[in-house]
Amino acid sequence: MMPIGFSPSSLREGRWYEYLIRFGLGGAATVFTGLIGSRYGASVGGLFLALPAIFCASATLIEKHEIRRKREAGLVGSRRGREAAALDAAGAGLGSIGMLAFAVVFSMLVEGSVTVAFVSASVAWLVVSVAAWFVRRKLRFVPRPRMGEGTHSSTMSRSHSG
């Protein structure tokens, strides 16, 4: 069974200004990286292509949404919020392997054809990221509950079982 789900209704939980913040941060990160490249050269500028600028905002928003959801159910939700953001960070760690693949493919192909480099690098990012996620899922270690212990139902365990 496919473990990945798509829930467009999640978008309704976000406020319009939250998307605006992310859009603004993305633009600001692009300008910042360009400026660093102009000032310190391609070598240092290239590092900042992998700067987790938008990640700070998205992790904070994920935490906020989880806390809001729990508060509506009459709970505090701060731990749940942190766990949700931690899972997002774990996914970003696997996505960084895909980003590495993007950089390798792009650097190899860009002097031949710019279009081919962009398309191939993007495909490499997607394939490697998704493959890394599936491999991690297959290899993950989930400790069995000891005799007499109840089922632990945190965000982590539920997500790992999904």
Place this chain on the structure above:
Amino acid sequence: MLGEMLRPKSFAGLFAAAPSVALATLGIAIYQHGAAYAGSQAVSMMAGAVALAVYSIVVCQLLIRTELGAASATLLSLIAWLSVAFGVLALAGGLI
């Protein structure tokens, strides 16, 4: 936005490491300086990607093992990103 709609959250997190800023910046770099310049930026980006992996692990551990919120954990971990990114670049001879 795509990351927000996908489940489980660890899968959605893959999109937090999407090279969206890189696509825009590399496009501008090619237009302004040419393909060779963008190629050398992409080589350095490899060090940034390694740093991003370390950064993500640090953020994840801080959120699970401490009482820090997402904003503090992600901002504090930028120290790890900067250290690893410049460290790997220096080891690879990029700063020499």
